[in-house]
Amino acid sequence: MRVIRHIAVVIILLAGICTILSLRLVRSGRDGSPHPAESMGAVLAPSVQPPMLVVDSLRVGGAAEQAGLRVGDLIETVDGDSVPSLAAADQALAGRGPLDIHVRRGKDEVDISIVTDKDRPRE
Incomplete structure (x- = not known):
């Protein structure tokens, strides 16, 4: 037994x-x-206000948090391209170099530049 x-x-x-x-x-x-959004320290989800994505969570100390991205931000564009879906975001976030992200935060619109973890110099 x-x-x-x-x-x-x-x-x-x-x-x-x-x-x-x-x-x-x-x-x-x-x-x-890592998933492209993970390289900047964020988890994205579809928004109830399509065609945008919402920042669902942030890694403490991650590149997105350090750059000023906040949970609940609605991502309108990445490097000038709209990101209406997770697949579009994956493609946009897979690029190298700083990412220029335009977000809607409540009634405000904010431009944020994020240097992803994969683009940071190794120490």
Whole structure:
């Protein structure tokens, strides 16, 4: 009976590990690199006010937070191009160099320049 319990525990642990790995692959690019928005330290989500995206969360100390992006900001453009979907944002954010992002924050419009983590010099 103990052997069966041990086998069951091992199977459950393996299933959990497989789930974690598969989620990591879904969130990352095909080559295992971080999702483009993650390189600036932000998670984006579709907005209830299409065709824009909303900043859903920020990594503490990440490039987006340091540049002044805030949770709830509505992203209108990245480098002058509209980002009506997550796929469009991925494409726009995959570029190199500083990102010029135009956001709507309440009634205000704000321009933010973000140097992504991948573009920061290595120390």
